[in-house]
Amino acid sequence: MKDSYGRDITYLRISITDECNLRCIYCMPEDKADSCAAPCSSQMSADEIVEIAQEAVKLGITKIRITGGEPLIRPDVVDICRRISSLPGVRELAITTNGMLLADMAYDLKKAGVSRLNISLDTLQTDKYTRITRRGKYEEVVDGIRKAMDAGLTPIKINTVLIGGFNDDEIQDFAELTRDGQVEVRFIELMPIGACAGFPKHAFIKGKVVLEKLPELVEMAHSGVARMYRYPDGKGRIGIISAVNQHFCLDCNRIRLTCDGKIKPCLHSREEVLVRGLHGEELSREIKRAIIEKPAQHVKLTYGYTSETSRYMNQIGG
Numbered sequence: 001m002k003d004s005y006g007r008d009i010t011y012l013r014i015s016i017t018d019e020c021n022l023r024c025i026y027c028m029p030e031d032k033a034d035s036c037a038a039p040c041s042s043q044m045s046a047d048e049i050v051e052i053a054q055e056a057v058k059l060g061i062t063k064i065r066i067t068g069g070e071p072l073i074r075p076d077v078v079d080i081c082r083r084i085s086s087l088p089g090v091r092e093l094a095i096t097t098n099g100m101l102l103a104d105m106a107y108d109l110k111k112a113g114v115s116r117l118n119i120s121l122d123t124l125q126t127d128k129y130t131r132i133t134r135r136g137k138y139e140e141v142v143d144g145i146r147k148a149m150d151a152g153l154t155p156i157k158i159n160t161v162l163i164g165g166f167n168d169d170e171i172q173d174f175a176e177l178t179r180d181g182q183v184e185v186r187f188i189e190l191m192p193i194g195a196c197a198g199f200p201k202h203a204f205i206k207g208k209v210v211l212e213k214l215p216e217l218v219e220m221a222h223s224g225v226a227r228m229y230r231y232p233d234g235k236g237r238i239g240i241i242s243a244v245n246q247h248f249c250l251d252c253n254r255i256r257l258t259c260d261g262k263i264k265p266c267l268h269s270r271e272e273v274l275v276r277g278l279h280g281e282e283l284s285r286e287i288k289r290a291i292i293e294k295p296a297q298h299v300k301l302t303y304g305y306t307s308e309t310s311r312y313m314n315q316i317g318g
């Protein structure tokens with residue numbers, strides 16, 4: 001279905017929980033209770049999530065991403081994936097995960113119809129990983145990535161949020177991972193939202209630093225919201241997602257569903273449309289309303305100009 005600006009809305013991101021087993025310093029406060037600027041009431045059941053997804057698919061959604069919080073901490077995540085991937089009309093089912101629990105679940109997720117995985121990894125150094133996530137174990141993510149490759153969930157996409165003074169010295173190390181084509185790396189600009197809204201100015205670096213550090217990269221066709229590159233002799237792709245400095249609102253084809261049953265037409269807006277508890281025609285009408293009310297673009301974002309959403313990223317799903 002098209003929104004009021006002619007954009008075809010085909011992509012739904014579903015946050016199935018706002019709980020997380022990590023506490024990345026730019027995403028969530030140490031104490032989760034502090035992130036509830038807009039408190040999440042109880043999270044939806046699998047039945048509620050699938051019913052909303054089904055109605056959205058009838059309206060033209062073809063791609064669904066499961067996210068969180070950390071989606072793999074939900075005991076019923078494989079069941080949710082199986083049910084969503086088998087909805088007629090779903091062409092792609094993806095998951096964004098921190099990878100901590102992936103090793104034991106990769107095969108089951110593949111069998112449940114998951115076609116793609118994005119794994120968040122902001123550093124390739126063990127001690128820095130524990131520092132940025134406050135409690136993560138680097139070896140567990142690496143193990144998860146290996147098992148996901150064995151399970152055939154390739155190419156694995158690694159999401160790396162660029163944080164000035166933290167990982168801009170690792171840009172080349174990340175890019176090198178793409179040489180043999182098993183892994184794609186996506187550098188994402190840090191957005192001033194939630195826990196990182198008060199970070200110092202130097203933390204907010206532009207996506208173009210990747211090209212300044214790696215001038216040999218060759219441009220490829222764009223992929224969704226990412227500008228894509230590769231090494232001249234590389235098989236894998238390197239993406240840059242400049243959500244802050246070169247926003248892509250004109251091409252935005254997505255809406256988001258929070259774990260407490262509200263549709264966010266735009267990540268950075270306060271507007272939310274409650275769909276939990278609705279069924280059939282009524283549910284369809286409210287999803288349509290969320291699509292129609294999707295704003296043309298989000299507010300200016302940069303250091304000093306924070307997102308208008310009242311939620312933290314773990315409550316939205318990225």
Ligand code: SAM
Binds near residue numbers: 026027316
């Ligand atoms: N827990 C899962 C994970 O980390 O992959 C899924 C949820 S997480 C909120 C989704 C994505 O949002 C992650 O790749 C994370 O790095 C990214 N993210 C969180 N806060 C961000 C921010 N302020 N700016 C840019 N990306 C952010």
Ligand code: SF4
Binds near residue numbers: 021023120313314
């Ligand atoms: Fe959890 Fe993902 Fe946020 Fe890190 S980025 S705290 S893993 S939700």
